[in-house]
Amino acid sequence: MNNKNDFASKCPVDRAMDLLNKKWHIQIIKDLFFGKKHFKEFKEDKPNLSNKVLSNCLKDLENKELINKTILENGNYTEYSLTEKGLALNKVIYELAMFTLEKCDDFKDDKHKANVEKLFKNTLDIN
Amino acid sequence: MNNKNDFASKCPVDRAMDLLNKKWHIQIIKDLFFGKKHFKEFKEDKPNLSNKVLSNCLKDLENKELINKTILENGNYTEYSLTEKGLALNKVIYELAMFTLEKCDDFKDDKHKANVEKLFKNTLDIN
DNA sequence: CGGGATCCGGATGGATACTG
DNA sequence: CAGTATCCATCCGGATCCCG
Numbered sequence: 662m663n664n665k666n667d668f669a670s671k672c673p674v675d676r677a678m679d680l681l682n683k684k685w686h687i688q689i690i691k692d693l694f695f696g697k698k699h700f701k702e703f704k705e706d707k708p709n710l711s712n713k714v715l716s717n718c719l720k721d722l723e724n725k726e727l728i729n730k731t732i733l734e735n736g737n738y739t740e741y742s743l744t745e746k747g748l749a750l751n752k753v754i755y756e757l758a759m760f761t762l763e764k765c766d767d768f769k770d771d772k773h774k775a776n777v778e779k780l781f782k783n784t785l786d787i788n
Numbered sequence: 789m790n791n792k793n794d795f796a797s798k799c800p801v802d803r804a805m806d807l808l809n810k811k812w813h814i815q816i817i818k819d820l821f822f823g824k825k826h827f828k829e830f831k832e833d834k835p836n837l838s839n840k841v842l843s844n845c846l847k848d849l850e851n852k853e854l855i856n857k858t859i860l861e862n863g864n865y866t867e868y869s870l871t872e873k874g875l876a877l878n879k880v881i882y883e884l885a886m887f888t889l890e891k892c893d894d895f896k897d898d899k900h901k902a903n904v905e906k907l908f909k910n911t912l913d914i915n
Numbered sequence: 916c917g918g919g920a921t922c923c924g925g926a927t928g929g930a931t932a933c934t935g
Numbered sequence: 936c937a938g939t940a941t942c943c944a945t946c947c948g949g950a951t952c953c954c955g
Contacts, residue, residue, distance in 0.1 A: 673888035673895055673904065674881055678814050684928085687805050700937050711929050716938060737935075737936050746891045753883045754801055760880055761800035764873045768800055777800065811948085827917050838949050843918050864916050864955080 677753070680725050685710060685718050690727065690747060691754060698740045722747075755781050804880070807852050812837060812845050814884075817854065817870070817877060821911055825867045849874075882908050 681687055685707070692703055700719075704710055719741065722728045727747035731740045758781055762774045808814055812834070819830055827846075831837055846868065849855045854874035858867045885908055889901045 672818070673885040673892075674818050675815060676888045676892055676895065677884040682809060682811060682814070684809060687809075688802060691799070691801050709929070711931090712938065713930095713940085714928060717927095737938095739937060749887055749891050753880065753887055756879045756883050757804040758800040760876055761803045764876050765800075765803055768803065836949070838951095839918060840920085840950095841948055844947095846918095859917095866917060 680727065681750075681753075683718065683721070685714065686722060687754070687757075689715075689718060689722065690743070690750060693728065693741060693743050693747070694751065694754065698742065700739065700741075807854065808877075808880075810845065810848070812841065813849060814881070816842075816845060816849065817874060818881060820855065820868065820870050820874070821878065821881065825869065827866065827868075 681690075688707065689703055697703060700715065703715055703719075704712075719728070719730070723730055726744055727750070729742050729744055731742065732738075733740065758777065761768050762777060763769070768774075808817075815834065816830055824830060827842065830842060830846075846855070846857070850857055853871055854877070856869050856871055858869065859865075860867060885904065888895050889904060890896070895901075
């Protein structure tokens with residue numbers, strides 16, 4: 662892999678996007694970073710997300726080893742969490758947020774950029 | 789925007805993904821970072837990408853102000869380039885590549901990680 | 916060469932109702 | 936609460952042909 666052609670033929674960027682390039686995947690991963698754990702919680706702020714789609718989405722993320730599913734003893738209480746691989750997406754998510762804060766007009770005049778940045782650094786444990 | 793709820797309701801991560809969450813968008817942006825400029829070049833390594841889809845894709849990226857379209861004098865020769873906003877995606881792309889190189893098994897044993905990293909740092913001018 | 920027009924089938928998304 | 940089952944609309948993407 663010494664030149665751009667070799668690189669393009671087996672591209673790590675494309676590989677990463679294969680994991681994420683679905684409508685809801687990043688949003689769910691982001692929710693997990695911010696403490697959400699349950700099926701119902703993921704739906705709270707997503708009126709267009711139906712049960713079927715969310716269900717498929719969670720299965721797909723599990724197959725891709727980005728999240729874990731844990732069924733608690735009491736039966737009908739399921740928790741989702743990020744795997745180590747999923748947690749490694751923190752920098753990607755951080756850079757996505759920073760891109761918007763720096764380059765999208767309706768966010769640029771947002772005085773709270775510093776707050777958001779801090780929130781992210783804490784939550785995602787960036788350094 | 790002082791807490792996570794405010795943040796979630798107007799999320800910069802989601803905003804950034806609105807720009808990228810299409811099957812071919814990141815791949816085309818990546819191509820541009822690596823020097824490709826022409827309609828035909830984008831198709832070279834993407835046998836499944838039809839004219840219609842690529843055409844729509846380029847229009848969409850143009851509307852989102854991530855790329856510029858330049859029609860050269862000679863008439864039928866069109867060039868595409870990244871806008872300043874598009875160029876600002878370099879860190880996102882870099883982190884996507886690093887994620888794969890660190891966490892995807894079939895890339896982990898790749899001895900060329902250092903090379904790729906260097907290639908990216910040069911190409912994307914990261915710092 | 917860049918890219919529009921058309922056609923088409925399969926995948927995807929969403930609403931709703933139901934279940935353990 | 937965490938899903939499954941159905942149904943239906945739409946959209947997406949791919950193939951092919953065409954044009955300036």
